[in-house]
Amino acid sequence: MYHTWMRYFTPGPVHHRLGLVCLGVGLQHGALPTVGPRTLDHHVAVVIGAGRGWYRTPDGERTEIIAPALIWLVPGVPHHYGPDPGGWDESFVDFTGSATATYTELGYIETERTVVPLSDTAGPRAAVGRIARAARRGNPLLEVETAAAVHELLVALRRARADTNPAGDPVLTALARDAFLPLSVAEHAARNRMTPAELRAAVRRGAGCSPKDYLLSLRLGRAKELLAATELPVAAVARRVGYEDPAYFSRLFTRRVGTAPIRFRRQQGRAVPGGWSDRVPHPEHPPTIPTAST
Known part of the structure; x- marks a missing residue:
């Protein structure tokens, strides 16, 4: 048995000019069916939060997947993967747009590694959750909200990579x-x-x-x-x-x-007489903005 929830979207031409749009989101867990072999025309980030499984390349090479992990599905590349009999916890986001080329060049989207170990999935799952909440029927901000969350997801995935030092590079x-x-x-x-x-x-x-x-x-x-x-x-x-x-x-x-x-x-210029600060704060120690007492 497995449980699944998913939504798919069709952003219009004006939304595609944002550079990145969300095409779908899904949350699934349990003994999910095998995916593929298939080939897509867009990107998908598949986040495995718990469990284990496998990924098979087009030439038949098998890679073990142990959560937490990320599976990158990129356009035009055949893929075939699935959980072991015990199942796994999966969330996925389909997306496309001209900005994917830049994110790939910057290393946020990986093409050399399909399966990427993660240190944890809290940040990526929070971004996926924002997409899922924005996906409610009748949301007039759907396309822009989900597009913004895809940008956030790519940053969260980059930060969550297991080879990234939490204290910074x-x-x-x-x-x-x-x-x-x-x-x-x-x-x-x-x-x-x-x-x-x-x-x-x-x-x-x-x-x-x-x-x-x-x-x-x-x-x-x-x-x-x-x-x-x-x-x-x-x-x-x-x-x-x-x-x-x-x-x-x-x-x-x-x-x-x-x-x-x-x-x-x-x-x-902001050097105005009578300002609340007469010096530039150190970048690592920004000032505290006072708030009205309640």
């Missing part, structure tokens, strides 16, 4: 700690006892981009905060985020942000 943590020092990528690699190639591979695996792009994102984010909330000269902002040459910083900022630092400050 140590390489990314080290880069973030040293991001504002005037160091080259090679020097960052040496500080982490890695070769530049090893650092590039680690950052690509953890953040889906190159070390240079990862550091640039951190530096420009901090530069924006300093420009918006202080009256520091642009040259001082540049030095604070690791650039000794203010002209190079300005060119880099303009190219990446789309506007010059001075213009960004005019647009976003």
Whole structure:
């Protein structure tokens, strides 16, 4: 015996322009029937919360599945899987859209590993639960709510991977700690006892981009905060985020942000006399916003 609940959706063309849409959601448990062999034209994330089973590749290779685990079903690739006789606890989300290519490039959707061990399923199941609740009949926000939850699901699945350190990726943590020092990528690699190639591979695996792009994102984010909330000269902002040459910083900022630092400050500046704070809080220690007593 098994129990199953599922809903399927048909988002319209305007919803597909969101870049990611949900096509279906299901919650099942027990001795479920075998799936496949079959081939789909969209993605499915199958989250196994309890139990065990198997996955068979098109060439006949069998992979054991032990919960908690994720099964990635990708378009155009035949798949065949099912639980052992004791059954399992499964939830699934069907989705598609142009954003799947970017999520794949960033490593959130895996194409090299069909079966991915998870550390736990609390985060992914919470996202699936939001989709299931949004799936009620007559919900006017159905397509947008479920699309937003698919984005959340992909992030939760990435965070729940068993090969992800719950305390954070140590390489990314080290880069973030040293991001504002005037160091080259090679020097960052040496500080982490890695070769530049090893650092590039680690950052690509953890953040889906190159070390240079990862550091640039951190530096420009901090530069924006300093420009918006202080009256520091642009040259001082540049030095604070690791650039000794203010002209190079300005060119880099303009190219990446789309506007010059001075213009960004005019647009976003918050340095207003009488404000509740006279300094920029440390990024790791944001201020506490007071709330009205009840």
